[in-house]
Amino acid sequence: MSHPGADRVKDVARLAGRSARSKRGAFLAEGPQAVREALRRHRAGTPTVDQVFATDEALTRHPELAEPADGVILRRVTPDVLAAMSDTVTPQGVVAVCRMVDVTLDDVLAASPRLVAVLCQVRDPGNAGTILRAADSAGADAVILTHGSVDLYNPKAVRSTVGSLFHLPVVLGVPFTDLAGRLRDAGVAVLAADGYGTADLDALQDASAARRLGRAVSSMEPAAGEDPGPRLENPTAWLFGNEAHGLAEDERAAADARVRVPVYGAAESLNVGTAATVCLYASARAQRR
């Protein structure tokens, strides 16, 4: 551990690559905030962190990182060694080797989730991180990434979740086939966030507010025979699509409803992170109040 070229340093650095991660079932959390959240999860009873590597300076600035945690080895390293371990250009003096945190779809469904975000082939690590953070803030019960989505354990994706990866259950690499059906079987409605959707998110929010406020407003009542649309207060999984192409046809077709987030301005379309934020907060608001 004494110099940047040492084998054990290289072993840590290799976790920036997918094959080393899957072989060892481990990944890297970089920076004080991510490491702090990983340690918090570990201390709360879910083994998460194996080793923490930190510079003296980082431990002086963030003394909570040096507090003991069961089974976690803390190693003090020089800035050179830390830089050699880390994927970031400006490492902030601390990285942790963590065990993979993802759970199975069965685990998630068994817990009767009320709000779920599904990333359908979202490829950009930054977008995945934004959606995971929005799901965390909105109090979602789980985030599911379908097969073909970004590897959430790549260092850029881990960084972009800013600790939220350690806050809520995440399911990775789920084949899309059967996913919608399994969610429905668990009592969860499947809504596609879709720029060309036929239901309007504002209208769904109005209908939900009217129910909550204790009366149906006549102008908002669906005409006879018209589908009133999904109820946001019910258990819901939102499907969010690929940043360049949106949801694929089979993803759209599998949903119970396709919901359009209104664009009021000149923007051609919503960024998937923005759309996810608006949809998840609309559901959270309808469900909590």
Add this chain to the structure above:
Amino acid sequence: MSHPGADRVKDVARLAGRSARSKRGAFLAEGPQAVREALRRHRAGTPTVDQVFATDEALTRHPELAEPADGVILRRVTPDVLAAMSDTVTPQGVVAVCRMVDVTLDDVLAASPRLVAVLCQVRDPGNAGTILRAADSAGADAVILTHGSVDLYNPKAVRSTVGSLFHLPVVLGVPFTDLAGRLRDAGVAVLAADGYGTADLDALQDASAARRLGRAVSSMEPAAGEDPGPRLENPTAWLFGNEAHGLAEDERAAADARVRVPVYGAAESLNVGTAATVCLYASARAQRR
């Protein structure tokens, strides 16, 4: 223009730097989407684009970029020349030299804005871009960046707005002193988005929905003497703070109300882009319906 080291190529590349930009009153838009939006603004009557540089391949793929626009010079260049001009690692074959698009605070206030986003010392280009895009999607009338915020014309910031920079009026480098007062004088309420705010965004949305749905719900009526809080349907400017430190004390103090975006999950705090999306959409919804 024939080789990457030519003086005219270097002149374009220099626009990646702040001093060249301010000396020449010009900046670089990179990639087909940004250039397309710049040209659209130009064709709509606001001179925006001086020169477009594109490879043959980009023009084949995006023929609309080659359509003539008054006063715009189109130059075909080799991929090498284009790479030398561009700040991006993977240029997509087209850059445009644009005139600065920002307007004055007087211009914005004279147009009786109903929804304004104010970035108070937001430093990260990606966050500024996210907020500008969210403001565009929410139909905001203007975006104001205070003195000390990121330079929106730096290539990374321009890219992160994905064309929204050309959609709505932007005011740059505004000293914060007097800003809130000037907004109020123009009939615009100033709301601070603040994790420690005393008003709750959900409560404000409920009150707005109740007014819209035609009755005050008794449980939502403020107690006698209690401040009912700001009305989201009124003209509003939202203050969004620095990503690391939030709003400064003087920024908070200048607002009419400090509004908290609820965090339902384990996230410690909201990313400023997420908070801005939720606040701006809440206002847009209250104002439009």
